[in-house]
Amino acid sequence: MDTVFALRYDGGVIIAADQANARSILVYQDNLDKIVPLSSHSMMGVSGPNSDLVNFSDYVKANIALYELSNNGSTLTTEAQANFVRGTLATALRKGPYQVNILLGGYDVKTDKNGLYFMDYMACMHPVNFGVQGHASNFCLSIFDRDWKEGLTEEQGIAIIEKCINELKIRFLIAQTNFIIKTVDKKGVRTVSFGSDPADT
Amino acid sequence: MASSGSGYDLSSSTFSPDGRIFQVEYAAKAVENGGTTLGIRCSDGILLCSEKPLVAGRMAVPASGRRVHALSSYAGAAVTGFLPDGRQVVARGREEAAGYLDSFGAPIPPTVLAERLGSYVHYFTLHGALRPFGASTLMAGYDTAEKRHSLHMVDPSGMSYEYYAAAAGRGRQSAKTELEKLPLQPGGAGVTLERGLVILAKILHMLFEEGRDKPFVIEMGWMGVRTGWKFSAVPDGLVKAAEVEAKKELEDEEGEDDEGEEMEE
Numbered sequence: 001m002d003t004v005f006a007l008r009y010d011g012g013v014i015i016a017a018d019q020a021n022a023r024s025i026l027v028y029q030d031n032l033d034k035i036v037p038l039s040s041h042s043m044m045g046v047s048g049p050n051s052d053l054v055n056f057s058d059y060v061k062a063n064i065a066l067y068e069l070s071n072n073g074s075t076l077t078t079e080a081q082a083n084f085v086r087g088t089l090a091t092a093l094r095k096g097p098y099q100v101n102i103l104l105g106g107y108d109v110k111t112d113k114n115g116l117y118f119m120d121y122m123a124c125m126h127p128v129n130f131g132v133q134g135h136a137s138n139f140c141l142s143i144f145d146r147d148w149k150e151g152l153t154e155e156q157g158i159a160i161i162e163k164c165i166n167e168l169k170i171r172f173l174i175a176q177t178n179f180i181i182k183t184v185d186k187k188g189v190r191t192v193s194f195g196s197d198p199a200d201t
Numbered sequence: 202m203a204s205s206g207s208g209y210d211l212s213s214s215t216f217s218p219d220g221r222i223f224q225v226e227y228a229a230k231a232v233e234n235g236g237t238t239l240g241i242r243c244s245d246g247i248l249l250c251s252e253k254p255l256v257a258g259r260m261a262v263p264a265s266g267r268r269v270h271a272l273s274s275y276a277g278a279a280v281t282g283f284l285p286d287g288r289q290v291v292a293r294g295r296e297e298a299a300g301y302l303d304s305f306g307a308p309i310p311p312t313v314l315a316e317r318l319g320s321y322v323h324y325f326t327l328h329g330a331l332r333p334f335g336a337s338t339l340m341a342g343y344d345t346a347e348k349r350h351s352l353h354m355v356d357p358s359g360m361s362y363e364y365y366a367a368a369a370g371r372g373r374q375s376a377k378t379e380l381e382k383l384p385l386q387p388g389g390a391g392v393t394l395e396r397g398l399v400i401l402a403k404i405l406h407m408l409f410e411e412g413r414d415k416p417f418v419i420e421m422g423w424m425g426v427r428t429g430w431k432f433s434a435v436p437d438g439l440v441k442a443a444e445v446e447a448k449k450e451l452e453d454e455e456g457e458d459d460e461g462e463e464m465e466e
Contacts, residue, residue, distance in 0.1 A: 074310060
Protein backbone atom coordinates (compact mmCIF):
# COMPACT_ATOMS: atom_id res chain seq x y z
CA MET A 1 0.00 0.00 0.00
CA ASP A 2 1.66 3.21 -1.19
CA THR A 3 2.43 6.18 0.96
CA VAL A 4 2.56 9.63 -0.59
CA PHE A 5 2.51 12.79 1.49
CA ALA A 6 3.23 16.46 0.91
CA LEU A 7 3.17 19.91 2.44
CA ARG A 8 3.47 23.55 1.37
CA TYR A 9 6.16 25.70 2.93
CA ASP A 10 7.09 29.32 2.40
CA GLY A 11 8.63 29.36 -1.09
CA GLY A 12 7.89 25.82 -2.23
CA VAL A 13 6.38 22.38 -1.79
CA ILE A 14 7.83 19.12 -0.41
CA ILE A 15 6.54 15.76 -1.57
CA ALA A 16 7.65 12.45 -0.05
CA ALA A 17 6.78 8.88 -0.98
CA ASP A 18 7.74 5.34 -0.06
CA GLN A 19 9.82 3.48 -2.63
CA ALA A 20 8.28 0.03 -2.60
CA ASN A 21 6.83 -1.54 -5.74
CA ALA A 22 4.81 -4.44 -4.40
CA ARG A 23 1.80 -6.62 -5.09
CA SER A 24 0.18 -8.94 -2.56
CA ILE A 25 3.00 -10.49 -0.49
CA LEU A 26 5.79 -9.85 -2.96
CA VAL A 27 8.03 -6.78 -3.15
CA TYR A 28 9.22 -6.40 -6.75
CA GLN A 29 11.41 -3.39 -6.21
CA ASP A 30 12.57 -1.24 -3.31
CA ASN A 31 13.88 1.84 -5.12
CA LEU A 32 10.90 3.04 -7.16
CA ASP A 33 10.60 6.81 -7.61
CA LYS A 34 6.91 7.63 -7.35
CA ILE A 35 7.37 11.39 -7.54
CA VAL A 36 7.23 12.35 -11.21
CA PRO A 37 8.51 15.76 -12.37
CA LEU A 38 5.91 17.26 -14.73
CA SER A 39 7.72 20.43 -15.74
CA SER A 40 10.71 22.42 -14.60
CA HIS A 41 8.77 23.66 -11.57
CA SER A 42 6.18 21.03 -10.77
CA MET A 43 5.98 17.39 -9.70
CA MET A 44 3.36 14.83 -8.85
CA GLY A 45 3.47 12.09 -6.23
CA VAL A 46 1.40 9.13 -7.42
CA SER A 47 0.10 6.10 -5.55
CA GLY A 48 -1.58 3.10 -7.14
CA PRO A 49 -0.83 -0.02 -9.22
CA ASN A 50 2.43 0.38 -11.07
CA SER A 51 0.73 0.00 -14.46
CA ASP A 52 -1.55 2.99 -13.97
CA LEU A 53 1.13 4.96 -12.12
CA VAL A 54 3.53 4.77 -15.06
CA ASN A 55 0.95 4.99 -17.85
CA PHE A 56 -0.88 7.95 -16.35
CA SER A 57 2.15 9.95 -15.32
CA ASP A 58 3.85 9.40 -18.70
CA TYR A 59 0.72 10.62 -20.49
CA VAL A 60 0.34 13.72 -18.34
CA LYS A 61 4.04 14.56 -18.44
CA ALA A 62 4.17 14.26 -22.23
CA ASN A 63 1.10 16.45 -22.69
CA ILE A 64 2.49 19.16 -20.47
CA ALA A 65 5.73 19.08 -22.44
CA LEU A 66 3.69 19.23 -25.66
CA TYR A 67 1.91 22.36 -24.44
CA GLU A 68 5.22 24.12 -23.90
CA LEU A 69 6.47 23.04 -27.32
CA SER A 70 3.25 24.08 -29.07
CA ASN A 71 2.96 27.44 -27.37
CA ASN A 72 6.36 28.91 -27.88
CA GLY A 73 7.76 28.03 -24.46
CA SER A 74 4.77 29.37 -22.57
CA THR A 75 4.38 27.41 -19.30
CA LEU A 76 1.30 26.20 -17.47
CA THR A 77 0.76 27.32 -13.90
CA THR A 78 0.53 24.65 -11.19
CA GLU A 79 -3.21 25.26 -11.04
CA ALA A 80 -3.57 24.78 -14.80
CA GLN A 81 -1.55 21.55 -14.69
CA ALA A 82 -3.65 20.24 -11.80
CA ASN A 83 -6.86 21.01 -13.66
CA PHE A 84 -5.52 19.24 -16.73
CA VAL A 85 -4.60 16.15 -14.68
CA ARG A 86 -8.00 16.14 -13.01
CA GLY A 87 -9.69 16.50 -16.39
CA THR A 88 -7.79 13.48 -17.70
CA LEU A 89 -8.88 11.43 -14.67
CA ALA A 90 -12.47 12.61 -15.06
CA THR A 91 -12.73 11.79 -18.75
CA ALA A 92 -11.33 8.31 -18.18
CA LEU A 93 -13.44 7.71 -15.09
CA ARG A 94 -16.50 6.30 -16.82
CA LYS A 95 -14.57 4.54 -19.56
CA GLY A 96 -11.42 2.99 -18.13
CA PRO A 97 -10.48 4.69 -14.87
CA TYR A 98 -6.93 5.27 -13.72
CA GLN A 99 -6.59 3.96 -10.18
CA VAL A 100 -4.16 6.60 -9.04
CA ASN A 101 -4.21 8.95 -6.07
CA ILE A 102 -2.13 12.05 -6.54
CA LEU A 103 -0.51 14.93 -4.75
CA LEU A 104 0.62 17.53 -7.28
CA GLY A 105 2.87 20.33 -6.13
CA GLY A 106 4.56 23.17 -7.93
CA TYR A 107 6.03 26.65 -7.74
CA ASP A 108 4.95 29.41 -10.16
CA VAL A 109 7.95 31.60 -10.84
CA LYS A 110 5.79 34.21 -12.60
CA THR A 111 3.65 34.90 -9.55
CA ASP A 112 5.98 33.69 -6.75
CA LYS A 113 3.33 31.33 -5.45
CA ASN A 114 3.41 27.69 -4.51
CA GLY A 115 0.52 25.27 -4.96
CA LEU A 116 -0.35 21.79 -3.72
CA TYR A 117 -3.32 19.85 -5.05
CA PHE A 118 -4.88 16.66 -3.69
CA MET A 119 -6.54 14.43 -6.31
CA ASP A 120 -8.02 11.00 -5.88
CA TYR A 121 -8.88 8.24 -8.34
CA MET A 122 -12.43 9.52 -8.71
CA ALA A 123 -11.14 12.83 -10.10
CA CYS A 124 -11.87 15.01 -7.14
CA MET A 125 -9.40 17.85 -6.70
CA HIS A 126 -8.73 20.37 -3.97
CA PRO A 127 -5.92 22.76 -3.16
CA VAL A 128 -4.46 21.91 0.23
CA ASN A 129 -1.72 23.02 2.61
CA PHE A 130 -0.71 19.41 3.21
CA GLY A 131 -2.00 15.98 2.24
CA VAL A 132 -1.49 12.26 2.56
CA GLN A 133 -2.53 9.43 0.26
CA GLY A 134 -3.00 5.89 1.46
CA HIS A 135 -3.23 4.18 4.87
CA ALA A 136 -0.48 6.46 6.02
CA SER A 137 -3.07 9.22 6.32
CA ASN A 138 -4.25 7.62 9.56
CA PHE A 139 -0.80 8.22 11.04
CA CYS A 140 0.42 11.36 9.35
CA LEU A 141 -2.53 13.73 9.11
CA SER A 142 -2.56 14.27 12.85
CA ILE A 143 1.13 15.19 12.81
CA PHE A 144 0.46 17.68 9.98
CA ASP A 145 -2.59 19.06 11.76
CA ARG A 146 -0.52 19.75 14.85
CA ASP A 147 2.74 20.95 13.34
CA TRP A 148 1.91 22.65 10.02
CA LYS A 149 1.60 26.39 9.95
CA GLU A 150 1.81 29.16 7.34
CA GLY A 151 5.35 30.40 6.71
CA LEU A 152 7.41 27.26 7.38
CA THR A 153 10.98 27.21 6.13
CA GLU A 154 12.22 24.35 3.99
CA GLU A 155 14.16 22.92 6.97
CA GLN A 156 11.07 22.99 9.18
CA GLY A 157 9.08 21.33 6.40
CA ILE A 158 11.62 18.54 6.02
CA ALA A 159 11.60 18.05 9.81
CA ILE A 160 7.85 17.48 9.76
CA ILE A 161 8.23 15.01 6.88
CA GLU A 162 10.93 13.12 8.85
CA LYS A 163 8.58 13.00 11.84
CA CYS A 164 5.93 11.38 9.65
CA ILE A 165 8.41 8.84 8.29
CA ASN A 166 9.47 7.90 11.81
CA GLU A 167 5.90 7.48 12.92
CA LEU A 168 5.19 5.17 9.98
CA LYS A 169 8.29 3.10 10.69
CA ILE A 170 7.17 2.55 14.29
CA ARG A 171 3.40 2.22 13.97
CA PHE A 172 2.47 1.19 10.40
CA LEU A 173 1.97 -2.55 9.93
CA ILE A 174 3.59 -2.58 6.50
CA ALA A 175 7.32 -2.08 6.80
CA GLN A 176 8.35 0.79 4.54
CA THR A 177 12.09 1.18 4.82
CA ASN A 178 12.85 3.49 1.91
CA PHE A 179 11.43 6.95 1.37
CA ILE A 180 12.24 9.50 -1.33
CA ILE A 181 11.82 13.21 -0.59
CA LYS A 182 11.73 15.97 -3.24
CA THR A 183 11.21 19.71 -3.09
CA VAL A 184 10.16 22.26 -5.70
CA ASP A 185 10.92 25.95 -5.28
CA LYS A 186 11.86 28.83 -7.53
CA LYS A 187 15.01 26.99 -8.54
CA GLY A 188 13.06 23.97 -9.71
CA VAL A 189 12.56 20.35 -8.71
CA ARG A 190 15.24 18.79 -6.52
CA THR A 191 15.68 15.44 -4.78
CA VAL A 192 16.48 15.96 -1.09
CA SER A 193 17.07 12.35 -0.10
CA PHE A 194 16.16 8.78 -0.92
CA GLY A 195 16.31 5.47 0.90
CA SER A 196 17.52 3.57 -2.14
CA ASP A 197 18.85 5.15 -5.31
CA PRO A 198 16.15 5.00 -8.04
CA ALA A 199 18.92 5.02 -10.63
CA ASP A 200 20.17 1.59 -9.48
CA THR A 201 18.92 -0.81 -12.14
CA MET B 202 -3.09 48.06 -59.11
CA ALA B 203 -1.96 44.52 -58.29
CA SER B 204 -0.68 42.38 -61.14
CA SER B 205 -3.25 40.18 -62.82
CA GLY B 206 -3.64 36.72 -61.33
CA SER B 207 -4.04 35.16 -64.75
CA GLY B 208 -5.15 31.75 -63.72
CA TYR B 209 -3.11 31.43 -60.51
CA ASP B 210 -5.73 33.24 -58.50
CA LEU B 211 -8.61 30.82 -58.83
CA SER B 212 -7.88 28.73 -55.77
CA SER B 213 -6.24 29.36 -52.45
CA SER B 214 -4.34 26.11 -52.84
CA THR B 215 -2.38 27.48 -55.80
CA PHE B 216 0.86 29.46 -55.68
CA SER B 217 1.65 31.90 -58.45
CA PRO B 218 5.01 31.61 -60.23
CA ASP B 219 6.33 34.49 -58.13
CA GLY B 220 5.38 32.72 -54.91
CA ARG B 221 2.15 34.48 -54.00
CA ILE B 222 -1.22 33.12 -53.03
CA PHE B 223 -3.56 35.53 -54.74
CA GLN B 224 -6.70 34.45 -52.95
CA VAL B 225 -5.15 35.43 -49.62
CA GLU B 226 -4.12 38.79 -51.08
CA TYR B 227 -7.63 39.36 -52.41
CA ALA B 228 -8.99 38.53 -48.97
CA ALA B 229 -6.73 41.25 -47.57
CA LYS B 230 -8.32 43.64 -50.10
CA ALA B 231 -11.70 42.84 -48.60
CA VAL B 232 -10.32 43.94 -45.24
CA GLU B 233 -9.06 47.18 -46.76
CA ASN B 234 -12.62 48.01 -47.77
CA GLY B 235 -13.90 47.62 -44.23
CA GLY B 236 -14.47 50.34 -41.65
CA THR B 237 -11.35 51.61 -39.89
CA THR B 238 -10.62 49.60 -36.75
CA LEU B 239 -8.00 50.65 -34.24
CA GLY B 240 -6.40 49.14 -31.18
CA ILE B 241 -4.03 50.65 -28.68
CA ARG B 242 -2.09 49.15 -25.77
CA CYS B 243 -2.31 51.77 -23.06
CA SER B 244 -0.25 51.74 -19.89
CA ASP B 245 -3.35 50.84 -17.88
CA GLY B 246 -5.30 48.74 -20.37
CA ILE B 247 -6.24 48.03 -23.96
CA LEU B 248 -8.68 49.93 -26.12
CA LEU B 249 -10.36 48.61 -29.27
CA CYS B 250 -12.29 50.97 -31.48
CA SER B 251 -14.29 50.46 -34.65
CA GLU B 252 -15.77 52.89 -37.14
CA LYS B 253 -19.21 51.64 -38.07
CA PRO B 254 -20.52 53.33 -41.22
CA LEU B 255 -24.30 53.40 -41.15
CA VAL B 256 -24.63 51.47 -44.39
CA ALA B 257 -27.81 49.70 -43.39
CA GLY B 258 -29.68 52.92 -43.76
CA ARG B 259 -31.77 54.99 -41.42
CA MET B 260 -34.21 52.17 -40.67
CA ALA B 261 -31.49 50.02 -39.03
CA VAL B 262 -31.06 50.25 -35.28
CA PRO B 263 -27.62 51.90 -34.90
CA ALA B 264 -26.51 49.69 -32.03
CA SER B 265 -26.92 46.49 -34.06
CA GLY B 266 -24.28 44.96 -36.30
CA ARG B 267 -21.65 44.90 -33.55
CA ARG B 268 -17.99 44.86 -34.50
CA VAL B 269 -16.49 44.74 -31.04
CA HIS B 270 -17.08 41.50 -29.15
CA ALA B 271 -16.01 39.90 -25.88
CA LEU B 272 -14.35 36.51 -26.34
CA SER B 273 -14.13 35.64 -22.66
CA SER B 274 -13.80 37.46 -19.37
CA TYR B 275 -10.26 38.57 -20.13
CA ALA B 276 -10.27 38.77 -23.92
CA GLY B 277 -12.06 40.81 -26.55
CA ALA B 278 -11.93 41.36 -30.29
CA ALA B 279 -12.79 43.94 -32.94
CA VAL B 280 -13.27 42.78 -36.53
CA THR B 281 -13.20 44.58 -39.84
CA GLY B 282 -13.61 43.65 -43.48
CA PHE B 283 -16.21 41.13 -44.47
CA LEU B 284 -18.16 41.19 -41.22
CA PRO B 285 -19.85 37.77 -41.35
CA ASP B 286 -16.37 36.26 -41.71
CA GLY B 287 -15.24 38.27 -38.72
CA ARG B 288 -18.20 36.96 -36.76
CA GLN B 289 -17.00 33.41 -37.40
CA VAL B 290 -13.51 34.17 -36.12
CA VAL B 291 -15.05 35.65 -32.98
CA ALA B 292 -17.18 32.52 -32.51
CA ARG B 293 -14.06 30.37 -32.79
CA GLY B 294 -12.21 32.59 -30.36
CA ARG B 295 -14.99 32.07 -27.83
CA GLU B 296 -14.81 28.31 -28.27
CA GLU B 297 -11.04 28.30 -27.82
CA ALA B 298 -11.26 30.37 -24.66
CA ALA B 299 -14.05 28.24 -23.19
CA GLY B 300 -12.28 25.01 -24.13
CA TYR B 301 -9.04 26.16 -22.52
CA LEU B 302 -10.87 27.12 -19.34
CA ASP B 303 -12.45 23.67 -19.33
CA SER B 304 -9.14 21.84 -19.76
CA PHE B 305 -6.87 23.98 -17.59
CA GLY B 306 -9.22 25.72 -15.17
CA ALA B 307 -7.62 29.04 -16.04
CA PRO B 308 -8.26 31.88 -18.54
CA ILE B 309 -6.49 31.39 -21.85
CA PRO B 310 -3.28 33.44 -22.14
CA PRO B 311 -3.68 36.05 -24.93
CA THR B 312 -0.57 34.81 -26.74
CA VAL B 313 -2.04 31.31 -26.90
CA LEU B 314 -5.45 32.59 -28.04
CA ALA B 315 -3.90 34.72 -30.77
CA GLU B 316 -1.91 31.73 -32.03
CA ARG B 317 -5.03 29.57 -32.01
CA LEU B 318 -6.99 32.16 -34.01
CA GLY B 319 -4.06 32.49 -36.37
CA SER B 320 -3.98 28.72 -36.92
CA TYR B 321 -7.73 28.67 -37.51
CA VAL B 322 -7.69 31.49 -40.04
CA HIS B 323 -4.64 29.94 -41.74
CA TYR B 324 -6.45 26.64 -42.16
CA PHE B 325 -8.87 28.32 -44.53
CA THR B 326 -6.01 29.38 -46.79
CA LEU B 327 -4.89 25.79 -47.44
CA HIS B 328 -8.01 23.97 -48.47
CA GLY B 329 -9.16 24.21 -52.06
CA ALA B 330 -12.83 24.08 -51.23
CA LEU B 331 -12.73 26.81 -48.60
CA ARG B 332 -12.15 30.49 -49.09
CA PRO B 333 -9.94 32.58 -46.80
CA PHE B 334 -11.52 34.87 -44.20
CA GLY B 335 -12.00 38.36 -45.57
CA ALA B 336 -11.59 39.86 -42.14
CA SER B 337 -8.86 41.02 -39.79
CA THR B 338 -9.28 40.61 -36.07
CA LEU B 339 -7.76 42.88 -33.44
CA MET B 340 -7.60 41.02 -30.16
CA ALA B 341 -7.15 42.40 -26.66
CA GLY B 342 -6.21 40.07 -23.85
CA TYR B 343 -5.01 39.92 -20.24
CA ASP B 344 -2.76 37.14 -18.97
CA THR B 345 -3.91 36.46 -15.42
CA ALA B 346 -0.83 34.36 -14.61
CA GLU B 347 1.75 36.88 -15.84
CA LYS B 348 -0.38 39.93 -15.05
CA ARG B 349 0.27 41.37 -18.48
CA HIS B 350 -2.05 42.86 -21.08
CA SER B 351 -1.43 42.60 -24.81
CA LEU B 352 -2.88 43.57 -28.17
CA HIS B 353 -2.73 41.25 -31.19
CA MET B 354 -3.95 41.31 -34.76
CA VAL B 355 -4.74 38.31 -36.95
CA ASP B 356 -4.87 38.96 -40.68
CA PRO B 357 -6.51 36.85 -43.43
CA SER B 358 -3.30 34.90 -44.05
CA GLY B 359 -3.41 33.63 -40.47
CA MET B 360 -0.38 35.63 -39.38
CA SER B 361 -0.62 37.23 -35.98
CA TYR B 362 1.64 39.78 -34.36
CA GLU B 363 1.58 41.50 -31.01
CA TYR B 364 1.26 45.27 -31.30
CA TYR B 365 1.72 48.45 -29.29
CA ALA B 366 -0.99 49.89 -31.55
CA ALA B 367 -2.71 48.50 -34.63
CA ALA B 368 -5.02 49.65 -37.39
CA ALA B 369 -6.99 47.82 -40.07
CA GLY B 370 -9.54 48.78 -42.68
CA ARG B 371 -10.05 51.78 -44.90
CA GLY B 372 -8.12 54.45 -43.09
CA ARG B 373 -5.33 52.30 -41.71
CA GLN B 374 -2.44 54.09 -43.46
CA SER B 375 -3.28 57.51 -42.04
CA ALA B 376 -4.26 55.96 -38.73
CA LYS B 377 -0.89 54.21 -38.47
CA THR B 378 0.87 57.52 -39.11
CA GLU B 379 -1.01 59.08 -36.21
CA LEU B 380 -0.55 56.06 -33.92
CA GLU B 381 3.19 55.97 -34.56
CA LYS B 382 3.45 59.46 -33.03
CA LEU B 383 2.33 58.12 -29.65
CA PRO B 384 4.92 57.23 -26.96
CA LEU B 385 3.85 53.58 -26.71
CA GLN B 386 7.20 51.83 -27.09
CA PRO B 387 9.20 50.62 -24.08
CA GLY B 388 10.78 53.61 -22.40
CA GLY B 389 7.99 55.88 -23.64
CA ALA B 390 5.60 57.65 -21.33
CA GLY B 391 2.67 55.53 -22.52
CA VAL B 392 -0.90 56.63 -22.95
CA THR B 393 -3.71 56.16 -20.41
CA LEU B 394 -7.03 54.56 -21.35
CA GLU B 395 -8.79 57.84 -20.69
CA ARG B 396 -6.52 59.70 -23.10
CA GLY B 397 -6.72 56.79 -25.53
CA LEU B 398 -10.49 57.22 -25.89
CA VAL B 399 -9.99 60.75 -27.16
CA ILE B 400 -7.02 59.89 -29.36
CA LEU B 401 -8.87 57.10 -31.18
CA ALA B 402 -12.04 59.17 -31.59
CA LYS B 403 -9.86 61.94 -32.96
CA ILE B 404 -8.23 59.66 -35.52
CA LEU B 405 -11.58 58.42 -36.79
CA HIS B 406 -13.02 61.90 -37.07
CA MET B 407 -9.84 63.17 -38.69
CA LEU B 408 -10.14 60.53 -41.40
CA PHE B 409 -13.79 61.28 -42.09
CA GLU B 410 -14.51 63.22 -45.24
CA GLU B 411 -17.91 64.80 -45.69
CA GLY B 412 -19.47 63.64 -48.95
CA ARG B 413 -17.07 60.74 -49.54
CA ASP B 414 -17.77 58.76 -46.38
CA LYS B 415 -21.03 57.63 -44.88
CA PRO B 416 -21.86 59.00 -41.43
CA PHE B 417 -20.67 56.62 -38.80
CA VAL B 418 -21.05 55.50 -35.21
CA ILE B 419 -18.06 54.63 -33.04
CA GLU B 420 -17.99 51.33 -31.18
CA MET B 421 -15.42 50.92 -28.43
CA GLY B 422 -14.42 48.10 -26.14
CA TRP B 423 -11.82 48.08 -23.40
CA MET B 424 -10.14 46.24 -20.59
CA GLY B 425 -7.89 47.65 -17.94
CA VAL B 426 -7.20 48.46 -14.35
CA ARG B 427 -10.53 50.27 -14.15
CA THR B 428 -12.53 47.24 -15.35
CA GLY B 429 -10.62 44.73 -13.21
CA TRP B 430 -9.08 43.65 -16.54
CA LYS B 431 -12.40 42.29 -17.73
CA PHE B 432 -13.32 43.14 -21.32
CA SER B 433 -16.47 45.14 -21.84
CA ALA B 434 -18.04 47.75 -24.09
CA VAL B 435 -17.06 51.30 -23.25
CA PRO B 436 -20.19 52.97 -21.85
CA ASP B 437 -22.01 55.09 -24.45
CA GLY B 438 -21.67 58.22 -22.36
CA LEU B 439 -17.87 57.93 -22.34
CA VAL B 440 -17.72 57.30 -26.08
CA LYS B 441 -19.88 60.36 -26.77
CA ALA B 442 -17.81 62.48 -24.38
CA ALA B 443 -14.62 61.33 -26.07
CA GLU B 444 -16.04 62.26 -29.49
CA VAL B 445 -17.01 65.71 -28.25
CA GLU B 446 -13.52 66.24 -26.81
CA ALA B 447 -11.93 64.86 -29.97
CA LYS B 448 -13.88 67.20 -32.26
CA LYS B 449 -13.00 70.13 -30.05
CA GLU B 450 -9.28 69.26 -30.19
CA LEU B 451 -9.47 68.88 -33.97
CA GLU B 452 -11.11 72.29 -34.31
CA ASP B 453 -8.52 73.87 -32.04
CA GLU B 454 -5.74 72.35 -34.11
CA GLU B 455 -7.30 73.64 -37.31
CA GLY B 456 -7.62 77.02 -35.66
CA GLU B 457 -3.89 76.99 -34.88
CA ASP B 458 -3.13 76.19 -38.51
CA ASP B 459 -5.28 79.12 -39.61
CA GLU B 460 -3.53 81.38 -37.14
CA GLY B 461 -0.20 80.34 -38.62
CA GLU B 462 -1.42 81.31 -42.09
CA GLU B 463 -2.63 84.67 -40.90
CA MET B 464 0.68 85.44 -39.26
CA GLU B 465 2.58 84.63 -42.42
CA GLU B 466 0.62 87.28 -44.28
